[in-house]
Amino acid sequence: MAVVTRVIPCLDVAEGRVVKGVNFQNLRDAGNPVELARRYYEQGADELTFLDVTATVDNRATTYEMVTATAEQVFIPLTVGGGVRSAEDVSRLLASGADKVGVNSAAIARPGLVDEIADRFGNQVLVLSLDIMRDPAQPSGFAVTTHGGRRNAGIDALAWAAEAVERGAGELLVNSIDADGTTEGFDIELLRDVRAIAQVPVIASGGAGRLEHFAPAVRAGADAVLAASVFHSGTFSIGQVKQALAQDGIEVRS
Amino acid sequence: MVVLDYGSGNVHSAAKALVRAGADVTLTADRKAAVEADGLLVPGVGAFDAVMGALSGSGGGDIIDARLAGQRPVLGICVGMQVLFSRGVERGVDAAGLGQWPGTVDQLSAPVLPHMGWNTVSAGEGSRLFFGLEDERFYFVHSNAARSWELDVIPPFPRPVLSWSEHGEPFLAAVENGPLSATQFHPEKSGEAGIRLLSNWLGSLRSN
Numbered sequence: 001m002a003v004v005t006r007v008i009p010c011l012d013v014a015e016g017r018v019v020k021g022v023n024f025q026n027l028r029d030a031g032n033p034v035e036l037a038r039r040y041y042e043q044g045a046d047e048l049t050f051l052d053v054t055a056t057v058d059n060r061a062t063t064y065e066m067v068t069a070t071a072e073q074v075f076i077p078l079t080v081g082g083g084v085r086s087a088e089d090v091s092r093l094l095a096s097g098a099d100k101v102g103v104n105s106a107a108i109a110r111p112g113l114v115d116e117i118a119d120r121f122g123n124q125v126l127v128l129s130l131d132i133m134r135d136p137a138q139p140s141g142f143a144v145t146t147h148g149g150r151r152n153a154g155i156d157a158l159a160w161a162a163e164a165v166e167r168g169a170g171e172l173l174v175n176s177i178d179a180d181g182t183t184e185g186f187d188i189e190l191l192r193d194v195r196a197i198a199q200v201p202v203i204a205s206g207g208a209g210r211l212e213h214f215a216p217a218v219r220a221g222a223d224a225v226l227a228a229s230v231f232h233s234g235t236f237s238i239g240q241v242k243q244a245l246a247q248d249g250i251e252v253r254s
Numbered sequence: 255m256v257v258l259d260y261g262s263g264n265v266h267s268a269a270k271a272l273v274r275a276g277a278d279v280t281l282t283a284d285r286k287a288a289v290e291a292d293g294l295l296v297p298g299v300g301a302f303d304a305v306m307g308a309l310s311g312s313g314g315g316d317i318i319d320a321r322l323a324g325q326r327p328v329l330g331i332c333v334g335m336q337v338l339f340s341r342g343v344e345r346g347v348d349a350a351g352l353g354q355w356p357g358t359v360d361q362l363s364a365p366v367l368p369h370m371g372w373n374t375v376s377a378g379e380g381s382r383l384f385f386g387l388e389d390e391r392f393y394f395v396h397s398n399a400a401r402s403w404e405l406d407v408i409p410p411f412p413r414p415v416l417s418w419s420e421h422g423e424p425f426l427a428a429v430e431n432g433p434l435s436a437t438q439f440h441p442e443k444s445g446e447a448g449i450r451l452l453s454n455w456l457g458s459l460r461s462n
Contacts, residue, residue, distance in 0.1 A: 003371040003421060004391065041445070046372060072270050077393060077443050094299075097266055099395075099443065122300045124368045124395045170368050201370045223371065253372045253391045 004251040006046035006224035007214075007241050008079075008203065009231045011036060014054045016062035020232055034069045040231070041074040043238040046253055048074065049102070049173075049226060052082030053148075060089075064096040071097025081129050081173075087116045094125065102173060104129040105146040108153055108160070111167060118168025127203075128169035132157045132190060133177040142190060149177035162197045172198055173226065176206035183209020183230070186217040195221025214241055215248035255279045255456070256291035260312040262305050268297045268331065271442035275452035288317045293459045294326070297442075298333030302342030302359065302398065303349035305333045315352050322354070327433045327459050332396060335429070335436030344398055354434060356404040364422025367397040373439070375427045378415035382458045383430055383437070383451055390447035392427070392439040399425035399438055 012020045017031045029035055037048050048070070052063050060083070067080055080093050081102020090101045103126060107113050117126050135143035135152060142157035161172055174194050176187035186207045194202055204222035208214065214225050230236060242252040255277040257269045269279045272295065280287060288294055296314065298305045309315055321328050330338050340353040343360040351359070362369060372391040377384035403426060407413050412432065419427035419438070428437045435455065441448035 003369060003373045003394070006371050068266075071267055075267075075271055075274070075443060075445055075448060077395070077440075099267075120300075124370065124397070125299075171370065199366060200368070201366060223366065 002251070003223075004253055005218050005222075005245055006203075007044075007238050007245075007252065008047045008049055008224055008226040009040045009045050009238065010049040010051055010205070010226050010228040011232075012051050012053050012228060013063070013066065014052070016066050018232070019053060020229055033066055034073070036232075037070045037074050037078075040238060041076060044242065044253070045076060045238050047077045047079065047224070049079040049081065051102070052080065054083065060092075064092060067093065067096040067098050079127055081127065086113070087120050090117050090121060090125065094121065100125050100127050100171070102127045102129040103169075104131065107164065108144060108146060108155065111163065114164050114167040114169055118170070123168045123170035123200075126169050127171045127173050128161070128164045129173045129175065130157060130161060131175050131177050132187075140193060142193070145177055149175075149180065158193055158197055161194055165198055165200050169200065171201045171203065173203045173205055174222075179207030180205075181229075182207055185209065185213040186220075186222075186225075188216050188220045191217055191220035191222050209235075211236055211240060211244040214245055215250055218245065218250050255293050255295065256288045257281050257295045257297065258288055258312075258314060258317070259283050260314050261308040262298050262300060262333070265297055268295055268442045271449055272452055272456075275449050275456055277452075277456055283312045283314075285313055285317055289320045289326070292327070293456065294318070294321055294328045296328060296330045296334040298331060298335070298337060300333060301347070302333060302336055302344045302351070303347050306337055306342070306349055306351065309337060309352070318352060318354070322433055325433050327435070327455075329455055330434075330436035331442070332438060332440055335438050336396075336398060336400070338429075338434065338436055339400055342398065355400075355429070355431070357400055357402060359398050359400050361398050362401070362422050362425060368395055369397065369399075369421035370395045372444075373419050373421065373427075375439070376418045378417045378428075378430070381415045381417055381428075381430060383428055383435060383454050384417060385454050387447055387450055387454070390444075390450075392437075392441065392444040392448060392451070394419070394421070394427075394439045396438060401425050403429075405431075 140158040201223040204217035414431035
């Protein structure tokens with residue numbers, strides 16, 4: 001009796017539309033995040049993550065509507081990240097139907113934001129999103145970045161992760177900027193190092209390209225595996241990832 | 255069916271899941287509606303003392319008392335289960351609960367917290383909530399739980415049905431005690447298994 005490895009599809013959305021290529025057959029509207037979310041729910045996704053990549057914050061209302069529409073028909077946890085800057089933003093997302101909220105750059109700019117959110121809503125709502133790149137200048141060899149990985153924040157990634165957990169982050173979304181988009185597999189060393197310092201659940205992200213990539217991430221200590229394009233493009237399904245994990249002796253929800 | 259809307263998040267998801275399970279649902283904190291409904295669902299997200307504060311502020315404790323006095327069913331979810339116990343200790347804050355059941359809710363001993371994700375439940379004998387769902391997994395997200403059951407029930411009163419789960423150590427995943435039931439996990443976030451558990455609860459109301 002133990003909690004099992006979660007498989008989480010991630011949808012990048014802007015102004016209420018999915019922005020990364022979606023290649024599914026039989027979708028009425030491939031850009032509709034609600035329809036795609038329902039499809040993943042039916043495929044057995046254990047959670048869903050929406051990442052709002054809208055450059056400006058003008059269009060937040062669309063995001064709230066999208067979250068509400070999804071929560072009405074998808075009965076698994078929803079995480080929403082991107083552009084969250086205040087406890088008030090969190091409050092509105094939770095009221096719209098989100099269960100967890102991803103925080104990234106705003107927490108790096110002002111770490112007290114993590115305390116504010118955890119104190120008000122509990123640490124279980126707060127997913128600290130980390131875009132991490134290898135950087136020999138940092139003691140751990142890993143630096144945290146902002147702006148979707150384009151800007152090195154000059155902060156040691158593992159020190160920041162430990163501080164954020166101490167402040168009240170309830171989960172760490174560890175995205176390797178180096179591995180992201182390569183389809184060469186997750187950054188196993190990074191995951192192992194984060195696991196060693198974190199007492200909260202860890203989600204592995206970045207680099208998944210083949211079914212055999214997922215089990216090593218779990219063995220390195222990830223509690224959940226997240227991917228986007230491999231699911232959207234139809235390279236494989238949620239069910240195939242679970243089957244591959246199960247064949248490797250890793251328990252999943254069937 | 256009423257979902258008690260007292261200012262603790264997640265009320266909409268709980269309401270939608272009940273609708274999906276076949277109920278007519280009203281979201282309200284209105285005392286009369288909440289006391290008289292066929293069933294009352296009490297959600298709860300956040301810290302124990304914050305949920306207690308919001309519940310007290312809206313008369314939630316009295317509503318639950320009034321319902322139980324009339325054998326009217328109540329279902330508590332997550333922190334809505336935890337506050338049914340007499341005491342909660344969370345992040346160093348020691349708070350009184352509603353005291354429907356004796357015992358303390360405090361932090362699980364486990365290497366990774368929160369306990370977040372899909373876990374199995376060992377359903378108690380005769381459970382109506384888990385009927386047909388014994389092999390399913392449910393979605394948990396919490397760091398604290400009731401780790402023991404302290405209420406002695408003397409015949410002729412029926413024994414409570416206790417269902418346990420485990421994360422680091424055993425804890426109560428669900429309790430069915432006459433009209434008062436509760437789950438530590440989130441049925442409204444547990445996919446189709448969760449919907450079926452809510453259907454089972456609704457079914458038990460009709461046959462009461």
